[in-house]
Amino acid sequence: MSNEKKVVIVTGASRGIGEALVEAYRRKDYRVVATARTIKPSGDGDVLTVAGDIGDPATGPRVVAEALERFGRVDTLVNNAGAFVPGPFTKYTRDQYALMLATNLNGFFYVTQAAIEAMEKRGSGHVVSVTTTLGELGNSKVPSALASLTKGGINAATRSLAIEYASRGIRVNAVSPGIIKTPMHSPETYELKATLHPMGRMGEIADIVGAILYLETASFVTGEILHVDGGQSAGR
């Protein structure tokens, strides 16, 4: 297979933001490697699906290896897979802690390490991670220290990696959503969740996809945490 087309890896691609990203990158004629635990095979020859738990340290390197074997290159990694377990700090269980660390931090670390290794060989690449404004700003109505711990860690690593790789052609950015209408939230909760944003509404999947596609072409932008949160990060 010729390898002129750009290749993006999207984690958490079975539904929600990740599923929409697969379609959006295909519209830009990228080849896509889509991964999630329940991802189904695709009828599109330019989409490779790889099933796996991103919290397992073996999954990320396997996804990158399969991308290289099938399509020959990795241009972009979108770290989109994630878990969200809100709750009072002292009530968090060991299982919840382990799940959040595995999905959000292992799920960032191992696939990013393997992808950057591949990008470094080509001298170019882009890593963009989906975090949350709760990673930087607490919200009294949504106690969620495990989201802050894990997604805040990704925000910090985004800046750190942006600097480490700035002179080597690899950009590293993040998109920080407010609350977005995805399968993560049931429609009965939309009205209440809308009030948690200064703009008085929840975000749409297209808002996040648009931000990621902007960063994809923003060749002078690295280390950016792009807030797409209806004003949450600006204050209350």
Ligand SMILES: NC(=O)c1ccc[n+]([C@@H]2O[C@H](COP(=O)([O-])OP(=O)(O)OC[C@H]3O[C@@H](n4cnc5c(N)ncnc54)[C@H](OP(=O)(O)O)[C@@H]3O)[C@@H](O)[C@H]2O)c1
């Ligand atoms: N929706 C929001 O309000 C919101 C707000 C802030 C940040 N975010 C972030 O945005 C990203 C996407 O969220 P979403 O709302 O689209 O979520 P979603 O609808 O719940 O989808 C989550 C995706 O992640 C995958 N995933 C979850 N755990 C996984 C694991 N252990 N291994 C592999 N894949 C896993 C799921 O696939 P499988 O179940 O098939 O594995 C699914 O494709 C997440 O990182 C989330 O934290 C969302």
